[in-house]
Amino acid sequence: EGRAGDSPQALAPVAARLGIDDIAAAIAAPAVKARLRENFEAAVADGVFGVPTLVVGGELFWGEDAHDFAEAVLADPALLDDPEFGRVTALPRAAVRGG
Known part of the structure:
Protein backbone atom coordinates (compact mmCIF):
# COMPACT_ATOMS: atom_id res chain seq x y z
CA GLU A 1 0.00 0.00 0.00
CA GLY A 2 3.04 2.28 -0.15
CA ARG A 3 3.01 3.20 3.53
CA ALA A 4 6.05 4.03 5.61
CA GLY A 5 7.49 1.32 7.83
CA ASP A 6 9.89 3.47 9.80
CA SER A 7 8.23 3.59 13.22
CA PRO A 8 6.04 1.46 15.48
CA GLN A 9 3.13 3.79 14.71
CA ALA A 10 3.61 3.39 10.98
CA LEU A 11 3.74 -0.39 11.37
CA ALA A 12 0.55 -0.54 13.48
CA PRO A 13 -1.79 -1.46 10.57
CA VAL A 14 0.49 -4.31 9.45
CA ALA A 15 1.01 -5.49 13.03
CA ALA A 16 -2.75 -5.57 13.57
CA ARG A 17 -3.21 -7.74 10.47
CA LEU A 18 -0.50 -10.10 11.72
CA GLY A 19 -1.91 -10.27 15.26
CA ILE A 20 1.08 -8.52 16.84
CA ASP A 21 0.01 -6.60 19.93
CA ASP A 22 3.36 -5.29 21.20
CA ILE A 23 5.05 -3.77 18.14
CA ALA A 24 8.04 -2.39 20.07
CA ALA A 25 8.81 -5.80 21.56
CA ALA A 26 8.48 -7.49 18.17
CA ILE A 27 10.84 -4.98 16.57
CA ALA A 28 13.41 -5.42 19.37
CA ALA A 29 13.32 -9.24 19.33
CA PRO A 30 16.72 -10.72 18.41
CA ALA A 31 15.07 -13.28 16.10
CA VAL A 32 13.30 -10.50 14.18
CA LYS A 33 16.52 -8.51 13.84
CA ALA A 34 18.39 -11.63 12.67
CA ARG A 35 15.70 -12.39 10.08
CA LEU A 36 15.79 -8.80 8.83
CA ARG A 37 19.57 -9.05 8.41
CA GLU A 38 19.21 -12.39 6.55
CA ASN A 39 16.55 -10.93 4.25
CA PHE A 40 18.70 -7.86 3.58
CA GLU A 41 21.76 -9.97 2.74
CA ALA A 42 19.70 -12.23 0.46
CA ALA A 43 18.28 -9.18 -1.33
CA VAL A 44 21.74 -7.73 -1.93
CA ALA A 45 22.98 -11.12 -3.16
CA ASP A 46 20.05 -11.22 -5.62
CA GLY A 47 21.03 -7.79 -6.95
CA VAL A 48 18.21 -5.82 -5.35
Whole structure:
Protein backbone atom coordinates (compact mmCIF):
# COMPACT_ATOMS: atom_id res chain seq x y z
CA GLU A 1 0.00 0.00 0.00
CA GLY A 2 3.04 2.28 -0.15
CA ARG A 3 3.01 3.20 3.53
CA ALA A 4 6.05 4.03 5.61
CA GLY A 5 7.49 1.32 7.83
CA ASP A 6 9.89 3.47 9.80
CA SER A 7 8.23 3.59 13.22
CA PRO A 8 6.04 1.46 15.48
CA GLN A 9 3.13 3.79 14.71
CA ALA A 10 3.61 3.39 10.98
CA LEU A 11 3.74 -0.39 11.37
CA ALA A 12 0.55 -0.54 13.48
CA PRO A 13 -1.79 -1.46 10.57
CA VAL A 14 0.49 -4.31 9.45
CA ALA A 15 1.01 -5.49 13.03
CA ALA A 16 -2.75 -5.57 13.57
CA ARG A 17 -3.21 -7.74 10.47
CA LEU A 18 -0.50 -10.10 11.72
CA GLY A 19 -1.91 -10.27 15.26
CA ILE A 20 1.08 -8.52 16.84
CA ASP A 21 0.01 -6.60 19.93
CA ASP A 22 3.36 -5.29 21.20
CA ILE A 23 5.05 -3.77 18.14
CA ALA A 24 8.04 -2.39 20.07
CA ALA A 25 8.81 -5.80 21.56
CA ALA A 26 8.48 -7.49 18.17
CA ILE A 27 10.84 -4.98 16.57
CA ALA A 28 13.41 -5.42 19.37
CA ALA A 29 13.32 -9.24 19.33
CA PRO A 30 16.72 -10.72 18.41
CA ALA A 31 15.07 -13.28 16.10
CA VAL A 32 13.30 -10.50 14.18
CA LYS A 33 16.52 -8.51 13.84
CA ALA A 34 18.39 -11.63 12.67
CA ARG A 35 15.70 -12.39 10.08
CA LEU A 36 15.79 -8.80 8.83
CA ARG A 37 19.57 -9.05 8.41
CA GLU A 38 19.21 -12.39 6.55
CA ASN A 39 16.55 -10.93 4.25
CA PHE A 40 18.70 -7.86 3.58
CA GLU A 41 21.76 -9.97 2.74
CA ALA A 42 19.70 -12.23 0.46
CA ALA A 43 18.28 -9.18 -1.33
CA VAL A 44 21.74 -7.73 -1.93
CA ALA A 45 22.98 -11.12 -3.16
CA ASP A 46 20.05 -11.22 -5.62
CA GLY A 47 21.03 -7.79 -6.95
CA VAL A 48 18.21 -5.82 -5.35
CA PHE A 49 19.08 -2.14 -5.44
CA GLY A 50 15.86 -0.30 -4.70
CA VAL A 51 12.42 -0.56 -3.25
CA PRO A 52 10.16 -2.09 -4.30
CA THR A 53 11.97 -4.93 -6.03
CA LEU A 54 10.43 -8.31 -6.74
CA VAL A 55 12.37 -11.40 -7.78
CA VAL A 56 10.42 -13.78 -10.03
CA GLY A 57 12.12 -16.71 -11.71
CA GLY A 58 15.51 -15.21 -10.91
CA GLU A 59 14.62 -11.96 -12.69
CA LEU A 60 14.41 -8.61 -10.91
CA PHE A 61 11.34 -6.42 -11.33
CA TRP A 62 12.15 -2.99 -9.94
CA GLY A 63 9.70 -0.22 -9.23
CA GLU A 64 6.01 -0.05 -8.58
CA ASP A 65 5.33 0.18 -12.31
CA ALA A 66 6.85 -3.30 -12.79
CA HIS A 67 4.31 -5.08 -10.56
CA ASP A 68 1.89 -5.80 -13.41
CA PHE A 69 4.65 -7.37 -15.51
CA ALA A 70 5.89 -9.42 -12.53
CA GLU A 71 2.35 -10.71 -12.01
CA ALA A 72 2.11 -11.55 -15.72
CA VAL A 73 5.37 -13.54 -15.48
CA LEU A 74 4.04 -15.38 -12.44
CA ALA A 75 1.02 -16.37 -14.53
CA ASP A 76 3.11 -17.18 -17.63
CA PRO A 77 6.87 -17.65 -17.03
CA ALA A 78 7.36 -18.14 -20.79
CA LEU A 79 7.06 -14.36 -21.17
CA LEU A 80 10.70 -14.19 -20.09
CA ASP A 81 11.64 -16.34 -23.11
CA ASP A 82 10.18 -13.85 -25.59
CA PRO A 83 12.90 -12.63 -28.00
CA GLU A 84 11.97 -9.00 -27.39
CA PHE A 85 12.47 -9.43 -23.65
CA GLY A 86 15.91 -10.90 -24.35
CA ARG A 87 16.79 -8.02 -26.66
CA VAL A 88 15.75 -5.39 -24.13
CA THR A 89 17.57 -7.04 -21.23
CA ALA A 90 20.74 -7.15 -23.32
CA LEU A 91 20.80 -3.37 -23.85
CA PRO A 92 23.67 -1.52 -22.14
CA ARG A 93 22.95 -0.31 -18.62
CA ALA A 94 23.09 3.39 -17.83
CA ALA A 95 24.28 2.71 -14.28
CA VAL A 96 25.60 -0.28 -12.37
CA ARG A 97 25.59 -0.62 -8.59
CA GLY A 98 29.09 -0.79 -7.15
CA GLY A 99 30.17 -3.77 -5.08
